Amino acid sequence: MTDNPSVPGRRRDLAMHNDWWASGWEHVLPRQGFPLTMLIGTASQPGFTGSLDDLLQEIFDGHWDMIGGGLDGALTFSWPDEEWDYEAAPEGREANEANRWETFGAMLTAAGYPVPKTVRDLSELYLAWGLACREETPDGTRWSMPAALPLPGDLLPLDADITKRLDRIRWTMRTGPLVDGLIHHLIDDLDEPHETLTSLDRLAAATGQDADDVRIAVTELVASGDAQVQRGQEPADAERLEAHQRFRLVMNWDHFHEQRVQLRIEGGNA
Structure with missing residues (x-):
């Protein structure tokens, strides 16, 4: 040995x-x-x-x-x-x-x-x-x-089901922190608004992310049924928004909380 x-x-x-x-x-x-x-x-x-x-x-x-x-x-x-x-x-x-x-x-x-x-x-x-x-x-x-x-998948011929599953896992790991950053802003800074008039630029500045990452986060919220994006009264595609364009982010907080378990530890003096 x-x-x-x-x-x-x-x-x-x-x-x-x-x-x-x-x-x-x-x-x-x-x-x-x-x-x-x-x-x-x-x-x-x-x-x-x-x-x-x-x-x-x-x-x-x-x-x-x-x-x-x-x-x-x-x-x-x-x-x-x-x-x-x-x-x-x-x-x-x-x-x-x-x-x-x-x-x-x-x-x-x-x-x-x-x-x-x-x-x-x-x-x-x-x-x-x-x-x-x-x-x-x-x-x-x-x-x-x-x-x-x-x-x-670069080494083995994976079947379609496992390929789709792995792609989704990697995408979730990529987008999870981006979604968390946006959610923390909406909850901690804005107190869970039903809707907010904003833009990708504004959300980027508020969360410390760049506009493209915020776009991904908003798109994920829409895809999961937690939010809608509207311009005027019409639905809008978050992936096609210009960074400066105003839109209404309409949240479905009931759906969000049903789908996620959040542990929020409140700090304070003993």
């Missing part, structure tokens, strides 16, 4: 790649993809030299339940001890697992990749896909990950 320069007796903190959720890999890979990415992300931090087995031994004494024990554990799409959701998957655990493997295996075979059976097999696919890099140096094995993970 390669010597590790970390302080003896001190546990290394796990690190997760920031791009994992936005990339959509968790919706494509077996469930061990998440802890494997965390393990490689941790191995990529400064101060570690060695194999993934070395790191697993250092942090978990060689056995990590989340990953299925060790790197030679079998891959699965479901947690063996989880209560099965028969409403979401009425066919049951075994049939669902078989279907997931059939789809996953077909994708990999079509793309010319071997179908992994163990976590170690999957780690080798990470290297082939460019999700991770392993380099042998005079000091030992070094790991790294790219700043932006390759997308599943």
Whole structure:
């Protein structure tokens, strides 16, 4: 085992790649993809030299339940001890697992990749896909990950349903903070107005965003049924508004609050 320069007796903190959720890999890979990415992300931090087995031994004494024990554990799409959701998957655990493997295996075979059976097999696919890099140096094995993970659709022939799902997830992660910024302005600064006469420029100045980002936020509110955009008495298309054009933003706050759970912590003196 390669010597590790970390302080003896001190546990290394796990690190997760920031791009994992936005990339959509968790919706494509077996469930061990998440802890494997965390393990490689941790191995990529400064101060570690060695194999993934070395790191697993250092942090978990060689056995990590989340990953299925060790790197030679079998891959699965479901947690063996989880209560099965028969409403979401009425066919049951075994049939669902078989279907997931059939789809996953077909994708990999079509793309010319071997179908992994163990976590170690999957780690080798990470290297082939460019999700991770392993380099042998005079000091030992070094790991790294790219700043932006390759997308599943760039490497595998995803079906239409999963492609649409991943596109929506990435779009939501892109637009979510923009919508939040606009909503905070409407709630905290304007006290939830039923409607407000404004423009993209004005909203941009009030939220600290640029006009194009505000346009995206307004468009998302309209698409989700939380708002309407009107010029005069006629509906208007937020995507076609000029930044300076005045419009009425009409909010449906009942719908908004029904669709979202908001935790608002009121500060104050004890």
